[in-house]
Amino acid sequence: MSLSHCYNFQDFRTLAKRRLPGPIFHYIDGAADDEITYRRNTSSFDDVDLVPNVLAGVQNVDMSTQVMGQKLDMPIYCAPTALQRLFHHDGERAVAKAATKHGTMFGVSSLATVSVEEIARMAPGPKMFQFYFHKDRGLNDALLERARAAEFNVLALTVDTITGGNRERDKRTGFTSPPRLTPSSLMSFALHPMWAWNFLTKEKFDMPHLSDHVSAGTNLAVSVGDYFSTMLDQSMNWEDAEKLCAQWGGQFALKGIMSVEDAMRAIDIGCTGIMVSNHGGRQLDGSRAPFDQLAEICDAVGDQIDVICEGGIQRGTHVLKALSVGARACSCGRLYLYALAAAGVAGVDRVLENMKIEIERDMKLMGITRLNQLSRNNLRWRR
Numbered sequence: 178m179s180l181s182h183c184y185n186f187q188d189f190r191t192l193a194k195r196r197l198p199g200p201i202f203h204y205i206d207g208a209a210d211d212e213i214t215y216r217r218n219t220s221s222f223d224d225v226d227l228v229p230n231v232l233a234g235v236q237n238v239d240m241s242t243q244v245m246g247q248k249l250d251m252p253i254y255c256a257p258t259a260l261q262r263l264f265h266h267d268g269e270r271a272v273a274k275a276a277t278k279h280g281t282m283f284g285v286s287s288l289a290t291v292s293v294e295e296i297a298r299m300a301p302g303p304k305m306f307q308f309y310f311h312k313d314r315g316l317n318d319a320l321l322e323r324a325r326a327a328e329f330n331v332l333a334l335t336v337d338t339i340t341g342g343n344r345e346r347d348k349r350t351g352f353t354s355p356p357r358l359t360p361s362s363l364m365s366f367a368l369h370p371m372w373a374w375n376f377l378t379k380e381k382f383d384m385p386h387l388s389d390h391v392s393a394g395t396n397l398a399v400s401v402g403d404y405f406s407t408m409l410d411q412s413m414n415w416e417d418a419e420k421l422c423a424q425w426g427g428q429f430a431l432k433g434i435m436s437v438e439d440a441m442r443a444i445d446i447g448c449t450g451i452m453v454s455n456h457g458g459r460q461l462d463g464s465r466a467p468f469d470q471l472a473e474i475c476d477a478v479g480d481q482i483d484v485i486c487e488g489g490i491q492r493g494t495h496v497l498k499a500l501s502v503g504a505r506a507c508s509c510g511r512l513y514l515y516a517l518a519a520a521g522v523a524g525v526d527r528v529l530e531n532m533k534i535e536i537e538r539d540m541k542l543m544g545i546t547r548l549n550q551l552s553r554n555n556l557r558w559r560r
């Protein structure tokens with residue numbers, strides 16, 4: 178299979194699996210415990226059906242939306258994800274380029290492998306910086322100031338990683354970042370010589386937001402689980418989030434909100450957005466899927482805060498269902514990560530283009546020309 182034959186999520190996933198050494202593929206593909214929540218994130222969309230209207234004159238469709246003050250040309254953006262240069266040597270650069278081309282937002286992780294300064298130079302569109310709250314307050318201040326100086330538009334504090342999820346695939350494969358050379362990982366690299374060649378000959382692996390603050394630099398091979406457990410501050414609470422929101426003083430989201438109580442509290446502390454998300458099922462297995470939980474949250478918060486639905490999104494119809502319930506936009510992780518791994522910037526460009534074409538077609542078939550014409554009237558729950 179080649180990129181030109183990638184039409185959907187599974188196609189990109191298949192290509193990514195072929196291109197990546199096993200431990201790296203499974204780091205993207207895996208989730209917590211029995212991966213029940215991970216699977217439910219996508220299957221939750223199947224319990225709701227769209228009810229279309231016809232004869233609506235749909236030759237001109239506008240799929241733009243506004244979220245946390247940012248105008249997006251399409252209602253889905255790239256969620257922040259770690260370590261992208263492990264997946265393809267262009268990493269965040271490729272995602273930034275493709276997101277900019279498609280006029281959508283791009284999230285940059287605290288664990289990014291390209292710096293916010295470089296991303297800012299190449300991606301003039303809307304950008305989100307994803308913030309992990311570290312024990313080291315100097316590191317927290319430095320991260321915030323770098324994102325501000327680089328003129329990132331939104332700061333998103335991730336609140337669902339207070340400790341690492343139990344990602345058994347990573348334990349089994351021995352995934353570390355950067356990859357450690359063991360007999361089994363060497364074998365896996367040997368079976369993927371193109372990836373290994375690029376990894377060994379291109380720019381050295383680095384996590385530029387952390388490298389000045391981690392004593393052993395990024396040569397320290399750690400699992401992401403260890404990073405969560407050792408470097409992040411488990412005492413983080415609402416007061417800390419409120420202070421951070423005030424310190425940032427701009428568009429501010431909590432990423433990983435799942436309960437109505439927390440959604441309401443996010444409004445109280447001054448947030449302008451919440452990402453309804455369970456971290457792609459990578460943290461608390463057995464927790465509810467974002468789409469299942471969306472209606473409760475949207476009903477409670479109304480227009481007081483922008484709601485983003487994140488997790489399990491593979492299709493344009495998933496986006497339309499989430500927007501019909503009340504989300505302002507959706508974001509995706511694995512969808513674009515498989516495409517990145519499959520073919521770098523060309524892959525991310527294609528997956529976003531596919532999504533744009535799907536959403537446009539789906540809007541026409543639904544009989545709407547603007548996203549604000551979507552409502553729960555055009556949904557029916559099966560049970």
Ligand SMILES: Cc1cc2nc3c(=O)[nH]c(=O)nc-3n(C[C@H](O)[C@H](O)[C@H](O)COP(=O)(O)O)c2cc1C
Pocket residue numbers: 204205206218256257258259286287288307335432454455456457458487488489490508509510511512514
């Ligand atoms: C490989 C990978 C790395 C991720 N890294 C981060 C991260 O550094 N920070 C963060 O807040 N979320 C991270 N996430 C979670 C995503 O931002 C997002 O919540 C999740 O991917 C959404 O689910 P989906 O993959 O089903 O679309 C990561 C997800 C994946 C798959």
